[in-house]
Amino acid sequence: MRCPKCGSRDDKVIDSRQSRDGSSIRRRRQCLKCKYRYTTYEEIERSDLRVIKTNRTHEPFDRRKLAASIAKAFEKRSASLLTLEDMVDEIVHELETGGRILFRYSDENGAVTNAANPNGSMESIAGICNDRFNVLGMMPHPERASERILGSSDGRVIFESLVTTLLVASK
Numbered sequence: 192m193r194c195p196k197c198g199s200r201d202d203k204v205i206d207s208r209q210s211r212d213g214s215s216i217r218r219r220r221q222c223l224k225c226k227y228r229y230t231t232y233e234e235i236e237r238s239d240l241r242v243i244k245t246n247r248t249h250e251p252f253d254r255r256k257l258a259a260s261i262a263k264a265f266e267k268r269s270a271s272l273l274t275l276e277d278m279v280d281e282i283v284h285e286l287e288t289g290g291r292i293l294f295r296y297s298d299e300n301g302a303v304t305n306a307a308n309p310n311g312s313m314e315s316i317a318g319i320c321n322d323r324f325n326v327l328g329m330m331p332h333p334e335r336a337s338e339r340i341l342g343s344s345d346g347r348v349i350f351e352s353l354v355t356t357l358l359v360a361s362k
Contacts, residue, residue: 194222195229210276243310243330293327294318 192202199222206219215234221227241249261275294317296308308315310330318329329349336346
């Protein structure tokens, strides 16, 4: 670790605490050269989480970007850094364990494989819903590929499959 004030690599850890959910460790450090105190966070880097941007480019999920976005949304409200960190922890926890994953990319036999995952989504997640289970989000958006006039009709089979399943379930 480099001291943010003087750049020295010599420091000592004064205090270490685990986050509530156990996903990170907060360390208070003191530079041995200039005596400046600073905080660092240590966490497991998740290379499997990826963000698909609106222009269809992919980038690794970055907790700092999520925290910065939440902080920007709260900049004119009174919210502590701890509150914002708790929010980020909660969002990440919900993404990973929320039970709202409705679809995964799979092959024609139903096996979830990397080969069946066209966009490299984390854990082959293809569709999720909100906490009330009344809004569905799918990746990539099949509605953008449901008619030839839109450039592709590959997504149409998803809608046809949903309609068939709902009709069978309603009988």
